[in-house]
Amino acid sequence: MGADPAAGTDRRAWLVWGAGVLAYLIAVTQRTSFGVAGVEATERFDATASALAVFTVAQLVVYAGLQIPVGVLVDRFGPRIMIVSGAVLMALGQTQLAFAESITAGIVGRLLVGGGDAMTFVAVLRLLPAWFETRKIPVLTQLTGILGQLGQILSVIPFLAVLHLAGWSTAFLSAASLGVLSAVLGLALIRDHPEGNGQRSRASLRQTGVSLTEAWKQPGTRLGLWCHFTTQFSGTVFVLMWGYPYLVSAEKLAAGTASVLMTLFVVVGMICGPLLGVYVARHPLRRSTMVLAITAATALAWLVVLTYPGKAPVWLLVLLVVTLAVGGPGSMIGFDFARTFNPASRLGTATGIVNIGGFTAALLTMFAVGLILDLLLASGFSNGDLYALESFRIAFAVQFVVLGIGTVAVLVLRRRVRAQLARQSIIVPPLRQAIAREIRRRREVQR
Numbered sequence: 497m498g499a500d501p502a503a504g505t506d507r508r509a510w511l512v513w514g515a516g517v518l519a520y521l522i523a524v525t526q527r528t529s530f531g532v533a534g535v536e537a538t539e540r541f542d543a544t545a546s547a548l549a550v551f552t553v554a555q556l557v558v559y560a561g562l563q564i565p566v567g568v569l570v571d572r573f574g575p576r577i578m579i580v581s582g583a584v585l586m587a588l589g590q591t592q593l594a595f596a597e598s599i600t601a602g603i604v605g606r607l608l609v610g611g612g613d614a615m616t617f618v619a620v621l622r623l624l625p626a627w628f629e630t631r632k633i634p635v636l637t638q639l640t641g642i643l644g645q646l647g648q649i650l651s652v653i654p655f656l657a658v659l660h661l662a663g664w665s666t667a668f669l670s671a672a673s674l675g676v677l678s679a680v681l682g683l684a685l686i687r688d689h690p691e692g693n694g695q696r697s698r699a700s701l702r703q704t705g706v707s708l709t710e711a712w713k714q715p716g717t718r719l720g721l722w723c724h725f726t727t728q729f730s731g732t733v734f735v736l737m738w739g740y741p742y743l744v745s746a747e748k749l750a751a752g753t754a755s756v757l758m759t760l761f762v763v764v765g766m767i768c769g770p771l772l773g774v775y776v777a778r779h780p781l782r783r784s785t786m787v788l789a790i791t792a793a794t795a796l797a798w799l800v801v802l803t804y805p806g807k808a809p810v811w812l813l814v815l816l817v818v819t820l821a822v823g824g825p826g827s828m829i830g831f832d833f834a835r836t837f838n839p840a841s842r843l844g845t846a847t848g849i850v851n852i853g854g855f856t857a858a859l860l861t862m863f864a865v866g867l868i869l870d871l872l873l874a875s876g877f878s879n880g881d882l883y884a885l886e887s888f889r890i891a892f893a894v895q896f897v898v899l900g901i902g903t904v905a906v907l908v909l910r911r912r913v914r915a916q917l918a919r920q921s922i923i924v925p926p927l928r929q930a931i932a933r934e935i936r937r938r939r940e941v942q943r
């Protein structure tokens with residue numbers, strides 16, 4: 497089933513991983529820095545809300561669109577050069593944004609940031625099998641994901657403080673300097689492999705095409721993609737775009753309370769990540785069951801909130817945010833499928849394929865929610881209030897379609913994966929039978 501580690505864990509491995517995680521954390525800071533500067537961006541570019549949304553959407557489209565090429569390049573040239581190049585590209589993008597005075601110049605900056613960002617995460621995950629033992633990888637994958645999310649906090653606190661105290665150009669130049677730091681540390685500390693940087697594939701273009709096809713044909717890779725698709729999008733849509741206007745304008749929460757809920761989202765994700773990592777390491781044959789459970793919980797939470805008569809109470813919104821937050825670490829299970837069903841030589845490619853899932857679902861949902869809100873406003877349903885509670889109820893319901901499509905895809909691919917495992921004499925017993933066996937085993941241990 498999986499690729500075996502090339503080396504044991506030592507101090508060097510932690511240094512390499514630490515530099516990789518720092519590069520990812522800084523990439524998340526670059527990714528989220530524009531979002532927190534919305535008010536200043538409106539003034540600087542004299543832009544409408546929808547023009548500003550183009551900055552974020554363009555950046556995410558580039559990010560998602562580059563995942564497969566980046567995955568292929570990671571396998572071909574190794575993670576180190578990709579992490580360093582990504583950091584340089586993001587530094588250039590933030591510098592461009594620091595001096596941009598037109599919307600077009602600003603969007604060019606964000607496109608560069610999206611491109612550099614796309615190169616980072618897939619490359620950092622590619623370091624793990626080269627440096628760590630297989631049993632440690634699920635937890636380290638989760639830790640990589642959650643530590644990276646701290647980059648959002650760098651955007652919300654120090655970056656915003658510099659923006660308010662020293663202005664637009666200084667703030668974005670400071671973010672650019674973080675990119676330079678990340679590139680220097682990457683060059684100094686990251687090695688693709690314990691034996692150096694020469695482990696990359698020397699595949700021809702044709703072989704690269706074959707490897708991409710093989711990664712895609714592998715049902716385990718596509719199961720990973722759909723797991724990522726189904727678990728991550730709802731939280732991403734909420735945090736990056738529609739959560740704040742929904743909480744403040746539709747549910748009438750105070751701005752401070754809405755910010756606390758957004759912070760809760762990050763904290764819950766950080767707590768759940770390692771727990772899910774341990775679960776995946778202990779129950780590798782039950783990963784998709786966890787994905788389906790998270791999906792069901794997300795659907796249930798939205799169902800209760802959206803059908804609640806009148807404004808939802810704060811405790812219910814807290815429950816919703818907690819449930820959505822589990823989706824972030826939940827989506828990391830998708831990368832575990834990529835790792836265990838592909839040889840190390842095409843791990844970057846497979847990881848890139850998986851990473852498209854959640855971001856594509858998020859982009860489609862963001863767009864659909866915006867479109868439905870606009871249509872309801874134009875039809876007179878919203879009584880002139882774009883963000884009316886009744887309109888959000890209808891617009892957010894589109895998520896059930898996305899959750900439904902994802903669930904069916906996970907179930908179909910899971911069946912194919914299990915059939916493939918059965919051909920290797922690995923039988924996954926029905927869940928009820930497995931639970932009964934586990935209970936019997938525990939009773940016997942206690943006796």
Ligand SMILES: N[C@@H](Cc1c[nH]cn1)C(=O)NCC(=O)O
Nearest residue numbers: 617641642728765824825827828
């Ligand atoms: N699932 C996310 C990462 C994550 C972990 N915990 C919460 N979110 C993911 O796919 N990340 C890819 C990236 O580039 O950020």
